[in-house]
Amino acid sequence: MTALHDPCHAADPVDQDDFTELTARHRRELHVHCYRMLGSFEDADDLVQETFLRAWRARDDVRDDGVRAWLYKIATNACLDAIRSRKRRAPYLQPYPDTLLDELSPDRIVVERETIELAYLAAIQLLPARQRAVLILRDVLDWSAAETARLLDLTVPAANSALQRARATLRSTQWTPSRPSGDEQALLTGMIEAHEHADIDHFIRLVRDDIRISMPPAPMTYLGVASMKPLFDLAFGPDGMGEWRLLPTSVNRTPAAASYLRRPGEVGFRPFKLDVFRVVDGLVTQIHVFDARMFDDLGLPKELGDDA
Incomplete structure (x- = not known):
């Protein structure tokens, strides 16, 4: 797992072709991120579309931040907004095809079983939305405390506190990762x-x-x-x-x-x-x-x- 840094910056106003080139390669990993946040494959489809719509509207901001981290910030906030607007949680978790997980570039992110299996997703859906976001950013995507705090507009101590509470809740669910075996x-x-x-x-x-x-x-x-x-x-x-x-x-x-x-x-x-x-x-x-x-x-x- 690697921290999300992107050296790509835009110096001039971004037109539609530039925008597509800058953002399209991140679509699948953003979809997986939204899926973890929401537990729903179909809702992740909608939230990725919402992410790119918000990104297009704010495209002039892309020169100020790394494109990848900038898109993750938009996607995470879109998910938090969606969770707040729900009258209840998604009625049930949906599966995610491995063939689509395999579309992720190996030098970007590796989707390990313990971070995507249904038992893990069910456990993290019990967390408050912001704690869930902190846990995913820190423990799954390997962001630093400072990066996580910046993305969620928190102080570093607040982000660390949210992470500690999320980890404690996850332990209380008695979830343990299932390890791949040869049989x-x-x-x-x-x-x-x-x-x-x-x-x-x-x-x-x-x-x-x-x-x-x-x-x-x-x-x-x-x-x-x-x-x-x-x-x-x-x-x-x-x-x-x-x-x-x-x-x-x-x-x-x-x-x-x-x-x-x-x-x-x-x-x-x-x-x-x-x-x-x-x-x-x-x-x-x-x-x-x-x-x-x-x-x-x-x-x-x-x-x-x-x-x-």
Whole structure:
């Protein structure tokens, strides 16, 4: 992780072509920043557009600050404004495709799993917005205390105090990062095979007894293997939904499976859901089940045939 410095300064008024050249290369990392702040892929889209609109209106200021830091200041303040205007938090977190995270230039910023996985995002969404911003700038983006204070119009002691409170709250959530392990691909393959073949015993061997399954935006959470029987009956029972085909993918630097369903009487397998797995010590501890709206962003097929 590196601090955000940009030597690029503009000496003359910036026209639209210059503005695009100066700002476009920062779009993806700003999108990831807004996503961390808001927990929503779709809201991040809107906030990046708002960032560039505000930047265009203030384009003459670009000569006074490094372009990258200047854009981060605008994006962070746009996110803080959006959070203040919300009547409530986003109803649920959304996944972020790894293919888009990989668009980031490696010499700019590396998106590590512990700073983007859903468990981390859920934990930092509990922070007050300004503390969340300080934590992201300091601990994720590696800004200095002085840079963070300047961006948020705080004193350095105030920025440091906000960081200490944010870290304490994060510790109290009992969040711990899940570390990538060599057996994750084999585990994902096993989960896919168990799902496609309706092999419940195999599935149970791959998960922890205290597994948690959530289905945003539905508020309920299934806790433990025993609670999953209604899900098994719905998906695989004699009156179940149909046949399944799954494709491996990844979001938020964690393994995931895209599920396609062929209902009785249908020809092809159509997009149905996205399962995102959290793996700890070689077993699945949590599954977030999302709808299929992210399939296009993941570059997944619109339909599968029998040869899939």
